[in-house]
Amino acid sequence: MRGSASQLRRAISLGLITGAVMLYLVAVGIVLAFSARNTITGVVTLGRLMLAAPPLAAGYVVARRGTDLAPRLVAGLLLGAVSGVIVAAALLFASAVDIRHILVRISPPLLAFLAFDQDASIGALLNLALAAALGLIGAVAAVVPSRVRRPAITGVIGVVVISMLEPFLRPRLTDFKLEGVSRFLFTHKGLSIASAIVVFAIFAVGSVAWPRVRARYRARVAAADPGTQATIRGVTLLLLIVFLLALPQIAGSFLSQVLVFVGLYTLLALGLNIVVGYAGLLDLGYVAFYAVGSYLTALLTSPISSLGVGLPFWVALPIVILGAAVTGLFIGAPVLRLRGDYLAIVTLGFGEIARLLFLSDALKPWFGGTQGILGVPPLFGVAKVSVPILGWQLTGPTLTYYPLLFFCVIAAIVATRLKYSRIGRAWNAMREDEDVAQATGVNVTNYKLLAFALGASVGCLGGAVFATHLASVFPGTFNILVSITVLSIIILGGMGSIPGVVVGALALIGLPELLREFAEFKLLVYGGVLVLMMLLRPEGLLPDRVRQQELHEADEEEEPGADGGALTPAEQG
Amino acid sequence: MAHMLQLDDVHTYYGNIHALKGVSLEVERGEIVTLIGSNGAGKSTTLRTISAIQRPREGRVLFEDRELQQMPPHDVVKLGIAQAPEGRHVFARMSVYENLQMGAFSRPGVSITADVARVYDLFPRLKERRTQKAGTLSGGEQQMLAIARALMAHPVLLLLDEPSMGLSPILTEQIFAIIADINAQGTTVLLVEQNAQMALNVAHRGYVLQTGRIILSDTAANLAANQQVRQAYLGEI
Ligand SMILES: Nc1ncnc2c1ncn2[C@@H]1O[C@H](COP(=O)(O)OP(=O)(O)OP(=O)(O)O)[C@@H](O)[C@H]1O
Ligand SMILES: [Mg+2]
Numbered sequence: 034m035r036g037s038a039s040q041l042r043r044a045i046s047l048g049l050i051t052g053a054v055m056l057y058l059v060a061v062g063i064v065l066a067f068s069a070r071n072t073i074t075g076v077v078t079l080g081r082l083m084l085a086a087p088p089l090a091a092g093y094v095v096a097r098r099g100t101d102l103a104p105r106l107v108a109g110l111l112l113g114a115v116s117g118v119i120v121a122a123a124l125l126f127a128s129a130v131d132i133r134h135i136l137v138r139i140s141p142p143l144l145a146f147l148a149f150d151q152d153a154s155i156g157a158l159l160n161l162a163l164a165a166a167l168g169l170i171g172a173v174a175a176v177v178p179s180r181v182r183r184p185a186i187t188g189v190i191g192v193v194v195i196s197m198l199e200p201f202l203r204p205r206l207t208d209f210k211l212e213g214v215s216r217f218l219f220t221h222k223g224l225s226i227a228s229a230i231v232v233f234a235i236f237a238v239g240s241v242a243w244p245r246v247r248a249r250y251r252a253r254v255a256a257a258d259p260g261t262q263a264t265i266r267g268v269t270l271l272l273l274i275v276f277l278l279a280l281p282q283i284a285g286s287f288l289s290q291v292l293v294f295v296g297l298y299t300l301l302a303l304g305l306n307i308v309v310g311y312a313g314l315l316d317l318g319y320v321a322f323y324a325v326g327s328y329l330t331a332l333l334t335s336p337i338s339s340l341g342v343g344l345p346f347w348v349a350l351p352i353v354i355l356g357a358a359v360t361g362l363f364i365g366a367p368v369l370r371l372r373g374d375y376l377a378i379v380t381l382g383f384g385e386i387a388r389l390l391f392l393s394d395a396l397k398p399w400f401g402g403t404q405g406i407l408g409v410p411p412l413f414g415v416a417k418v419s420v421p422i423l424g425w426q427l428t429g430p431t432l433t434y435y436p437l438l439f440f441c442v443i444a445a446i447v448a449t450r451l452k453y454s455r456i457g458r459a460w461n462a463m464r465e466d467e468d469v470a471q472a473t474g475v476n477v478t479n480y481k482l483l484a485f486a487l488g489a490s491v492g493c494l495g496g497a498v499f500a501t502h503l504a505s506v507f508p509g510t511f512n513i514l515v516s517i518t519v520l521s522i523i524i525l526g527g528m529g530s531i532p533g534v535v536v537g538a539l540a541l542i543g544l545p546e547l548l549r550e551f552a553e554f555k556l557l558v559y560g561g562v563l564v565l566m567m568l569l570r571p572e573g574l575l576p577d578r579v580r581q582q583e584l585h586e587a588d589e590e591e592e593p594g595a596d597g598g599a600l601t602p603a604e605q606g
Numbered sequence: 607m608a609h610m611l612q613l614d615d616v617h618t619y620y621g622n623i624h625a626l627k628g629v630s631l632e633v634e635r636g637e638i639v640t641l642i643g644s645n646g647a648g649k650s651t652t653l654r655t656i657s658a659i660q661r662p663r664e665g666r667v668l669f670e671d672r673e674l675q676q677m678p679p680h681d682v683v684k685l686g687i688a689q690a691p692e693g694r695h696v697f698a699r700m701s702v703y704e705n706l707q708m709g710a711f712s713r714p715g716v717s718i719t720a721d722v723a724r725v726y727d728l729f730p731r732l733k734e735r736r737t738q739k740a741g742t743l744s745g746g747e748q749q750m751l752a753i754a755r756a757l758m759a760h761p762v763l764l765l766l767d768e769p770s771m772g773l774s775p776i777l778t779e780q781i782f783a784i785i786a787d788i789n790a791q792g793t794t795v796l797l798v799e800q801n802a803q804m805a806l807n808v809a810h811r812g813y814v815l816q817t818g819r820i821i822l823s824d825t826a827a828n829l830a831a832n833q834q835v836r837q838a839y840l841g842e843i
Contacts, residue, residue: 455711458708459711461697465699468691472659472679473683473688473711478678
């Protein structure tokens, strides 16, 4: 009995928090912004779903504990009702008293949306009932066994994602002569009720079938002889490569543009990951290297830059990388003795200094001040490449995509090799305990500088591609937000994890590009994501622990020996 | 060649805190020398100065006639001086095995299999726990790991900073037995201890440090019999 009383108390306090979260989402305007997006046309919009998410999730959380069915469900219901009361009260209050001069987003359309286009008092009741129902549904989700919950949740996610992709899917389906599919799926920029059911069913069934198929496939691969296994691995790799190469053709020009941004930030994050994730040096001025890469490339390749030499990109690139590495050493050297927060603050300053230098009037003859540098030729010297046989015409983002992919792959391979090498171990030790690392013979100075130089080189690659992609560089691009974004990607994905970097970039760069409405709220969402990650999953979405553990267990059983010298890792698991 | 290790009027500061006020001591090849003294006497500082993690402002540190005081710490390790620092400074998020691997960092390009086997022999507990994250080991296990890691460097001179700290009496016995064992196999040991009784039992000679100065130096047996030492460090009234 006492247990259930405390559960109810918890439901009330969580309900209050949930209500506050809902009000917050409403008041910043994010809900209304997304209410123009139909998820299921005529039934529910993305804005509604956003507002529904907090009581659903909280209902699930509160009902996860406990053994008896009834109190758990009651807790969910109560929680939902409490949050509903808050929203309803706020709605009544805002309808009666004009608070728009304080909270500018509380506009009549917003209030109408909140009240389901009804009278405020009816709207308030509807909100109360809806929130209570959502809390209960959340609780039900916690009560039912996971073989029911998983498919249901996957189905809902499927519906949301497919409807979100409508603006991109529809034209692509038409391009691929699949108007029928497109007409069935979408009505008025959202799924129809029928197609929503079909999509839900497909995803739900998929979530059940997929693990089984995978398990069977894995078992079969494991049972095969080594030769066959190698072939399978080769074929998988080949398929992946073909897919990555064909991706811009499948995605079309707009999505390719998104891919270019994702690729750019993946590259930057791979570079910063070396500095922050491996060596544990919190560098908040990473944008400096991005800027140096861009500006050096522009200076060297643009015929109308102050240098005016107009070198081809691939000739300029080694010079750019070298220049960035030297910059890395320049920035690295003075901060060698600093630790933790001091390092973060000083590098933050360096990032700003770099931007101000490029912006400054004194250096205008070189860098063009606010005007930046124009006339950067495209990466391959031509704006359009036709691929024989396949008949692809590559321009703009579909063209930039390829060198970017190439650089990302190279950077990922280098980063992986480094991680499990002698160098990687030294960084690891340094990150854990600098004094002891020194005492075991790690030349801390050199390894720190190496991390800075490598991180700088990778970051400048991103800058170089960026300059050619935009055909120009401007100082305004290189603000502190770039550093923060890249760092957020690493934290979201999991410090030091390479797949994590890719996932982080997809989530933090790709998603906001797809949901243009997000642009305004991007920083808010980043902040929220970071706080949530720190609270719920500080190791990131795809931490590298497990793999590392496996790897090292493996290499001990065999032959741990022969520590490789310099850049060649001797033992790869 | 004179002494293996010689500190000659060494003054070490932390900012303007004068931690070592002219310490002179010698360690001969094959010895176990212990450095005892109360909290804050400067024992750890002495070891940190030898390892060159802390630089002396005055005086010289000579190891086989080479001056260490200007050398970077990673070069000192290469000369064969390894330290197991005070307070369980293991690499917490690395596995036991990875910690050992780091211990051999100063000897690149050689197989460490035999060395790992040797320290696993000395500390069977570490073998059982070889894939566990060092930060999740018990205090005593972490202490063993810190010593084992120092051994992985193949030191000719091993600096141990309070190896018995926080260990049960039985484990303390074992650790001191292992120290004697390591010494018998040819490693010279400079041992810092709070547990003066045990330290003086295992050591050949000893120094007593008080607020940054050496106030006594003698054979271990004489120190153990010394009235002043007995009162101050062996708990006799
Ligand atoms: N990093 C530091 N910064 C400032 N003062 C320090 C630092 N480390 C040690 N000290 C001071 O130097 C003196 C000697 O410290 P040290 O750590 O060498 O003592 P110790 O003999 O090892 O003591 P314990 O037995 O408690 O370990 C102490 O007064 C201490 O406060
Ligand atoms: Mg000490």
